[in-house]
Amino acid sequence: MTVTVTITSDDIIYSPSNIVKHGEEVEFKLHGVASAQVVFKDGTTCLSGSSSFVLDTSSPLAQESDQHVTQTCLKRVYPFDVVIPAPPPSQQAKSFIGSNAETKKGGLDVTTDPPEEPKK
Structure with missing residues (x-):
């Protein structure tokens, strides 16, 4: 399964969720944003690539x-x-104040547990 992390000007969107398992693919992509830097806290990442890209x-x-x-x-x-x-x-949206960059918080939850069955 692939987990997609979409970075938009308003939010970080996970599809289907931010829960990932060992070996799964994680795809980060932009939507409506010209550029973004992803930085994992303390330089620690669960991914195969760099902790910052x-x-x-x-x-x-x-x-x-x-x-x-x-x-x-x-x-x-x-x-x-x-x-x-x-x-x-000339292109600033209301969410930007002055010339400051905007920082959004996200996270990937690595689990080895099987998905929970819906409660009836």
Whole structure:
């Protein structure tokens, strides 16, 4: 299964959720945002790539980052920040104050548990 983490100007959207298992693919992608830097807290990531990476719209390959959850990562939440640079003043949305970048908080929850059955 693939977990998609979509970075928008308003939010971080997980599909189907932020719960991942060892070996699963995690795809980070941009939607309506020119660029963003993803930084895992304390330099600790559960993914096969770097604990910090940049996505931008300069090319189709740079808009997405496909990684896998490592087999050796611990079962826990791996928090990350998404830093979206402020757009030029002529394109600034109401969410930006001055020329500050916007930071959003996210996290991947690594679990080895099977999915819970819906309660009847």
